[in-house]
Amino acid sequence: MRGSQPTAQWRGESWVWGSAAFAVLVVAWWGIAAAGVFNERLIPPPAAVLRAFMEMLASGEWLRDLGSSLGRFGAGFAFGNVLGVILGVITGHSRIARYTVGAILNFARSTPTILLVPVAMVWLGIGEAAKVLVITWGVLFPVWLNTQMGLAAVEKEYVWVAQSLGATKAQLYRHVYLPHTLLHIVTGARIAVATGFFALAATEVVGAFSGIGFRAFFSYQNFRTDRMIVAILTLTSVAFVIDRLFVRVVRRVVPWWRHAQLEG
Amino acid sequence: MIKLDAVSLVYDDGHRSVEALHDLSLAVARGEFVSIAGPSGCGKSTILHVIAGFIAPQSGTVTIDGKPVSGPGTDRGVVFQRHNLLPWKTVRENIALGPKVQDAPFEAQTRIADEWIARIGLRGFEDSYPDELSEGMRQRVGLARAFATDPAVLLMDEPFASLDALTAIRMRELLVSMWEKSSKVVLFVTHDIDEAILLSDRVIVLTDRPARVRKEVGIDLARPRSYERSLDAGAETFRRELRSLLLSSSQGVEEA
Numbered sequence: 001m002r003g004s005q006p007t008a009q010w011r012g013e014s015w016v017w018g019s020a021a022f023a024v025l026v027v028a029w030w031g032i033a034a035a036g037v038f039n040e041r042l043i044p045p046p047a048a049v050l051r052a053f054m055e056m057l058a059s060g061e062w063l064r065d066l067g068s069s070l071g072r073f074g075a076g077f078a079f080g081n082v083l084g085v086i087l088g089v090i091t092g093h094s095r096i097a098r099y100t101v102g103a104i105l106n107f108a109r110s111t112p113t114i115l116l117v118p119v120a121m122v123w124l125g126i127g128e129a130a131k132v133l134v135i136t137w138g139v140l141f142p143v144w145l146n147t148q149m150g151l152a153a154v155e156k157e158y159v160w161v162a163q164s165l166g167a168t169k170a171q172l173y174r175h176v177y178l179p180h181t182l183l184h185i186v187t188g189a190r191i192a193v194a195t196g197f198f199a200l201a202a203t204e205v206v207g208a209f210s211g212i213g214f215r216a217f218f219s220y221q222n223f224r225t226d227r228m229i230v231a232i233l234t235l236t237s238v239a240f241v242i243d244r245l246f247v248r249v250v251r252r253v254v255p256w257w258r259h260a261q262l263e264g
Numbered sequence: 265m266i267k268l269d270a271v272s273l274v275y276d277d278g279h280r281s282v283e284a285l286h287d288l289s290l291a292v293a294r295g296e297f298v299s300i301a302g303p304s305g306c307g308k309s310t311i312l313h314v315i316a317g318f319i320a321p322q323s324g325t326v327t328i329d330g331k332p333v334s335g336p337g338t339d340r341g342v343v344f345q346r347h348n349l350l351p352w353k354t355v356r357e358n359i360a361l362g363p364k365v366q367d368a369p370f371e372a373q374t375r376i377a378d379e380w381i382a383r384i385g386l387r388g389f390e391d392s393y394p395d396e397l398s399e400g401m402r403q404r405v406g407l408a409r410a411f412a413t414d415p416a417v418l419l420m421d422e423p424f425a426s427l428d429a430l431t432a433i434r435m436r437e438l439l440v441s442m443w444e445k446s447s448k449v450v451l452f453v454t455h456d457i458d459e460a461i462l463l464s465d466r467v468i469v470l471t472d473r474p475a476r477v478r479k480e481v482g483i484d485l486a487r488p489r490s491y492e493r494s495l496d497a498g499a500e501t502f503r504r505e506l507r508s509l510l511l512s513s514s515q516g517v518e519e520a
Contacts, residue, residue, distance in 0.1 A: 157344045157347035160313075160316065160318050160336065160342060161342060161350070161409075162365070163318075164316060164341055164342045165365055165409070166337075166338040166365045167365040168365070175361065179352040180352070183352070254352075256393040
């Protein structure tokens with residue numbers, strides 16, 4: 001709590017500045033659209049996009065799309081985190097696992113997620129399973145890597161201090177390895193929010209009949225740029241809000257993290 | 265009390281091997297405050313790590329009260345320069361960690377921690393996390409945590425090296441006052457000659473790597489010593505001697 005005054009003040013200021021920047025951006029957008037240089041079909045003005053949004057909201061499709069997207073994301077994010085933590089604990093613990101399983105995972109994580117979409121559809125069809133699989137894949141790697149690092153990269157001084165104070169092996173885990181690793185897992189999970197949404201978009205663009213990503217692509221096919229923009233802004237906003245929420249939740253659950261990597 | 269006999273240690277990471285200690289012998293008596301000084305990278309810290317039981321030497325023996333060291337133990341407390349406090353624990357939790365892992369009852373953990381917090385002047389910071397404290401406050405907590413389990417030996421690895429000059433002076437005074445009230449052995453690694461003179465009964469000067477004992481200098485200055493008095497003529501003799509020893513130990517090393 002101490003010293004939070006200036007930070008809070010600064011945060012307030014940054015909020016004002018941030019909003020101003022966005023306002024300028026919208027005005028610029030409006031200006032470009034109103035100038036009439038470009039076809040309104042290509043760059044619809046903000047008002048047209050807002051109108052499209054109201055339409056989609058009224059017809060219920062916006063909420064339905066959002067629901068299916070969030071459902072897929074939630075499932076993939078959960079699976080990816082669980083799997084990532086399990087694999088990270090294994091490869092973080094055992095050097096042999098790091099050299100074998102770790103090597104395979106390191107190779108696999110270089111695959112562009114979007115290329116997995118067709119493979120997942122071949123194996124699992126165009127249902128939800130294939131989509132969740134792709135999102136799991138996108139979420140898995142940052143969580144795995146960070147968990148492994150959290151376990152393997154504990155500063156030796158922390159371990160030594162605890163041992164000198166009389167900590168047993170189990171106490172060492174409880175007081176040193178676990179909290180240290182938790183910090184890294186949370187970092188990994190936060191990165192995974194971004195990679196997960198990337199995977200979500202990739203998997204909804206082809207072989208989907210609902211979802212925000214589907215809506216964006218479908219609107220492209222119908223040349224409805226306004227609806228396309230609604231879809232893109234929706235997904236962007238959702239990813240942004242989830243990231244912010246994440247930071248808040250973590251700050252509460254992991255109070256000592258206030259000034260650490262989660263800032264910004 | 266602490267005895268190292270013909271200790272040799274080679275670090276080998278598979279690519280490169282570095283001989284840190286070579287046939288090193290030294291002894292520290294009960295209640296003594298001994299500083300270890302030497303050129304940077306000479307293996308000063310390694311000596312502490314060996315005594316603490318963090319690493320085992322390839323040859324030679326390390327004993328505490330005649331018992332060979334086989335690993336870390338609660339009879340030897342440690343204070344590091346960096347990564348000392350657990351960042352996920354508050355001031356109180358850090359100090360109470362020793363009593364906690366030694367299964368002291370909860371009331372005792374809190375009582376001991378709060379006593380030490382009062383003694384190091386950090387009342388009001390019980391629930392602060394290390395990153396909310398200044399460097400000097402953090403090292404005070406580190407000291408208190410080491411004292412809280414009342415180890416017979418205190419191993420300190422340049423604990424005040426990253427503090428500003430004024431804070432370092434205060435910390436040294438605090439350490440000496442805490443040490444004088446106890447009968448602990450303190451083994452204090454430093455590269456600061458003035459610090460060594462101000463604190464120690466004896467300074468062990470090491471050679472360049474691999475470390476051997478180059479010379480032991482007894483600092484027979486009256487206590488209590490103060491920063492002002494350490495500028496006296498008596499201290500100046502030791503300062504000159506230690507400086508020339510250290511300089512000739514580190515031939516070829518530019519760093520002072």
